[in-house]
Amino acid sequence: MRTPGSGGGDYLEAEEGADRTPLLNESQPDAVPACCSARYNLAILAFFGFFLLYALRVNLSVALVDMVEPNTSLTKNTTSSVCPEHSSTLNVPRNTTGKKYSWDSDTQGWILGSFFYGYIITQIPAADLGVGYLIAVRALEGLGEGVTFPAMHAMWSSWAPPLERSKLLSISYAGAQLGTVVSLPLSGLICYYMNWVYVFYIFGALGILWFFFWIWLVSDTPQTHRRISHAEREYILSSLKDQLSTQKSVPWEPMLKSIPLWAIVVAHFSYNWTFYTLLTLLPTYMKEILRFDVQENGLLSALPYFGCWVCIILSGQIADYLREKRNLSTVCVRKTFTLIGMIGPAVFLVAAGFIGCDYTLAVAFLTISTTLGGFCTSGYSINHLDIAPSYAGILLGITNSFATIPGMVGPVIAKLLTHHNTMGEWQTVFYIAASINLFGAIFFALFASGEVQDWAVSGYHMHRN
Template structure:
């Protein structure tokens, strides 16, 4: 690179598109060290962390079917009889649960978690960037696990105590995604970014796959304790994970006592050694690139959360499966989602590393697969009629293919602002949490007096429309290059024979830019 004219802006290099420049720290990033490294240990432990997070989050979706008295839960509700004749008689059941909660009350219970979850999104990202994500993530999971152990007591005590406990669970768990994103901002090398993040967050889907059928089995088993055992089992697992996490994980490569020097150098020459920087709040809130991620994140979560919290109810009331089958069938979409998330991360990094597409276009293409394909499939549910196999297959792939978004908007926070990726995740996940309580409320409102396929098809149409809107907004406004406000201020940069006095992200970055200018003289 050469600076031939004193009128040339030395920052132009940092502003060029990602397809036209080398990594920000200059020079070629070192080859990845062979073998299983500390970053892979972090990925595996974080994977297990999100596995626990979603076990703790979704077990209520299945347990609620067993908790509620379906023979007397809503006298005004007319349950669908449209598809009963198409399923063997021994697969249907009525449930005489402990609680006489109508559809609206169940929607309140399912959505309560997200009222707390939304509160700690932005604080979680900011705190992780300032104080480190290890403790924040760990204690967030521990808090949720302990409260999960108290769930049966709270539910039997009082409905509003139960709802309050779910809100507090959401507050504890709300820090997890922003904290983890902040950690990967310090740990994820440039060309491993998508695969490490997609593997980490795919733990959430595998947790759902594990939690739903196990919850169904536990709910049906009086010997194992019935529905309360669901909360006891997953609460204990979360507490055990916390102990291991605190022992083996560290906030940064520089703080890790067992990382090899080769791996440490490999990571730090790719992402830098981070300073504690002042958060550019105005630039973040006015950035079109951040708005694009918010739109895609909201759209993806609308469909995902609506299905996550309400799919067991749909399986029971419309397709008339019993609670144990309900758990297994409700888990199928998340098994497909887990596979799609894993594939999307590998695919995105392969495309970027080989420069088939720019980072921005890679994110847009992969993200479009994760939003448009589910939208099309949800619109097709009505054509399956009462064909249970067809309906299950369509819904499974409609939810599962949303996993491709992991290689799209979900990695884009670190692309555009790795220094503030935790804060960005907090902001976008805050908006994306709204579907967590609004989606079940809409389902409850639509189906409270008439639980039919026609009413549920409206639910699917709403989700499809939001998917398409989010896809369009992301494709218009998304960016793949690092944003200028992510780069710490360069106070003075003089060249053409003059002294260079600069302040940048790291010593290696400073030396790299200095050597480039000196070689151009």
């Protein structure tokens, strides 16, 4: 087995030969059409699940802007010298019945980050009971949502044929971006015309409705699915027969010593720093620096994630096309897409901090930055299934644990650095995020692998995917 990461700067060429996948060269079982198939039905249901997951996650980012008393998080005259007011031309009376809370900037940072300490049903009474209760409830929401990505990865290890991984996973996980796209502007409209409390009631009810469909229509594996065709079941099982381990115990020691695993950890952590910083603080940046009102705030904050959603869907199709039709190695595709999806956002994020009050360029750069991040879904994000499909859920649990840290500390640090909401303070926030992104991209390019690792298959027999 080749030592992961050797080759350095010319890794693309070296990996091309070392990671040439037998699956791409040997005859494969005939693919079963995607239309009405059980595996694509699973991808669509997962899509809507992650849609609601992220809608529930980000709605507080918009609601918080309306929950806080004006200027309680700012020192006097801090916004007036940044950018001129940029208000909507709509002259529609807004609802002002929503209760306001005297939370300063630091407290808002802790509230925004508390989700990542671990559900929305008790959101409203918790706010009235105090900041501590609100943070605790958000932590419980995070606790409930935290299992979803590892569980979905574990399911896809049994459901996704290797040459359809990028497509199936990109479809299912793209729901997260669309959930952000819809939730941000819709939350802004709800706050404006109704009351911020309905932000949590509406999305919470939709989540409960989705749950019943999931329980009714989904099975853990093709073997236990009641409506899957025989042809599709055989197609999936035969495509995965040489990749899954029958070991009853988890090979923890070699797993935790695996350099390709740590390459994913570093990339996942780095990408999430930028992603969560923008996810939780973009509405605040839109309001306090660019001076958009609540209606425009929600809409423009959602625009970057619409671009990311489109990019995720397209990149998944392109990644599998390059592997299957162009015979590119898995590792080459994963590294290339990760480099694009991390270096591109870093460049445009830094650029966004230096365009002053040019509203059009600011929105354009932030949109391009987040859009390019969509390439990572077909890069490091599904690399767990490449290196250890039998343990993909466990691996994602490990990497996602590290990748949750940015969600916990990123908003707090960003709020600490932006007490006065000056352009210079936000430039520092963007610099930090971009630097971390760049480091993660380089580390992954050096040490990632596209091969099923020795410890991940029975008898430590080598297979490459």
